[in-house]
Amino acid sequence: MKVIVDNKIPFIKEAIEKIADEVVYAPGKDFTPSLVKDADALIIRTRTHCNRGLLEGSKVKFIATATIGFDHIDTEYCREAGITWTNAPGCNSASVAQYLHSSLILLQESKGINLSEATIGIIGVGNVGSKVAKVAQELGMRILLNDLPREDKEGKQNFSSLQTLAKECNVLTFHVPLYKEGKYRTYHLADTAFFQSLKQKPVIINTSRGEVIETDALLNALETKLISDAIIDVWENEPAINLTLLKKVFLGTPHIAGYSADGKANATRMSLDALCRYFNIQADYQIIPPAPSQPQITAETLSDAYLQIYDPRQDSNALKTHPELFEKLRGDYPLRREKKAYTILNHSE
Numbered sequence: 001m002k003v004i005v006d007n008k009i010p011f012i013k014e015a016i017e018k019i020a021d022e023v024v025y026a027p028g029k030d031f032t033p034s035l036v037k038d039a040d041a042l043i044i045r046t047r048t049h050c051n052r053g054l055l056e057g058s059k060v061k062f063i064a065t066a067t068i069g070f071d072h073i074d075t076e077y078c079r080e081a082g083i084t085w086t087n088a089p090g091c092n093s094a095s096v097a098q099y100l101h102s103s104l105i106l107l108q109e110s111k112g113i114n115l116s117e118a119t120i121g122i123i124g125v126g127n128v129g130s131k132v133a134k135v136a137q138e139l140g141m142r143i144l145l146n147d148l149p150r151e152d153k154e155g156k157q158n159f160s161s162l163q164t165l166a167k168e169c170n171v172l173t174f175h176v177p178l179y180k181e182g183k184y185r186t187y188h189l190a191d192t193a194f195f196q197s198l199k200q201k202p203v204i205i206n207t208s209r210g211e212v213i214e215t216d217a218l219l220n221a222l223e224t225k226l227i228s229d230a231i232i233d234v235w236e237n238e239p240a241i242n243l244t245l246l247k248k249v250f251l252g253t254p255h256i257a258g259y260s261a262d263g264k265a266n267a268t269r270m271s272l273d274a275l276c277r278y279f280n281i282q283a284d285y286q287i288i289p290p291a292p293s294q295p296q297i298t299a300e301t302l303s304d305a306y307l308q309i310y311d312p313r314q315d316s317n318a319l320k321t322h323p324e325l326f327e328k329l330r331g332d333y334p335l336r337r338e339k340k341a342y343t344i345l346n347h348s349e
């Protein structure tokens with residue numbers, strides 16, 4: 001079996017070389033029809049667009065994306081072409097929750113938002129949104145949930161409309177998949193009309209996909225103070241992002257909310273497991289993230305400890321200083337560990 005693997009997928013080399021007869025590593029954006037032509041399987045990230053243009057006439061039968069989102073896969077074309085694909089549901093959801101946790105603490109410390117008196121609206125309450133709700137609960141926030149597909153299945157009792165969130169929330173955070181069409185379309189879910197409906201000048205947080213928020217509408221909302229600030233990890237047209245927006249946001253990071261070593265290891269393991277299942281291969285491998293260099297954290301408060309474990313200001317400063325390095329900052333990212341890898345000493349909370 002021949003497999004083409006994105007060369008920025010960590011912790012994969014030893015295992016995939018046990019599983020496949022031939023492995024070719026390439027940058028995700030450089031997968032071409034001639035590269036994939038005689039491959040049986042691809043293991044990709046968000047940077048490889050798997051569509052007719054790439055796959056037609058190839059031998060590819062199986063694609064695993066080591067990510068939660070799969071908007072870079074033309075699922076309709078894959079269905080027509082008999083190509084099986086898989087993503088890694090939930091793999092890095094705890095990492096995104098960690099990003100939100102530290103970002104919310106920073107909103108309190110640097111922007112004077114009293115979290116215990118604030119209402120957060122979570123739009124999309126799946127793997128990530130549910131974990132963000134737990135974080136918000138721990139921080140004492142009032143929580144409103146918006147999730148149309150879940151509301152249709154489970155009933156209205158636990159959910160609120162987008163209009164209610166717009167009216168009542170001080171923080172609005174997006175955790176929906178990118179759907180370009182259909183009943184649950186999320187493309188430009190936050191557009192000019194949405195921003196005009198906001199009543200509390202909320203902080204907007206987007207770690208879902210850039211295209212969920214219309215960039216010009218967001219910029220205008222910031223400039224006209226319909227919103228008080230923004231924390232943006234995902235952008236329209238990555239890596240050619242809007243530099244005016246980057247300058248104006250409180251935190252602007254290069255799509256790394258999901259970049260914990262724990263999340264990447266989960267993604268790699270889930271992709272390999274799926275590949276082995278599909279090709280009916282028995283293989284013995286373990287994908288374990290490396291221990292942190294300093295696993296003990298000494299901090300007076302839990303908030304300090306969380307910021308010692310992960311402080312998004314470092315990622316934001318790096319991008320604001322060198323926006324032209326968007327892809328490099330991602331590609332060379334020093335994968336962080338999640339809280340479970342640390343022992344926290346001496347805190348008083």
Ligand SMILES: NC(=O)C1=CN([C@@H]2O[C@H](COP(=O)(O)OP(=O)(O)OC[C@H]3O[C@@H](n4cnc5c(N)ncnc54)[C@H](O)[C@@H]3O)[C@@H](O)[C@H]2O)C=CC1
Pocket residue numbers: 068069070089090092093096123124125126127128129146147148149150175176177178179183184185186207208209233234255256257258259
């Ligand atoms: N910035 C980053 O590094 C990362 C970004 N992501 C993005 O976050 C998205 C969400 O991730 P998960 O929570 O794991 O996905 P998930 O599939 O577990 O949850 C998504 C939720 O959104 C809901 N939803 C769908 N359409 C909606 C609509 N129109 N309005 C309201 N809710 C809607 C779904 O019912 C579901 O509960 C991913 O699809 C991906 O695009 C995920 C991981 C890392």
Ligand SMILES: O=C(O)C(=O)[C@H](O)COP(=O)(O)O
Pocket residue numbers: 044045046047066067068069070092255257258259
């Ligand atoms: O899992 C997702 O969905 C994400 O957005 C990833 O965290 C992005 O990672 P890359 O695949 O672009 O490395």
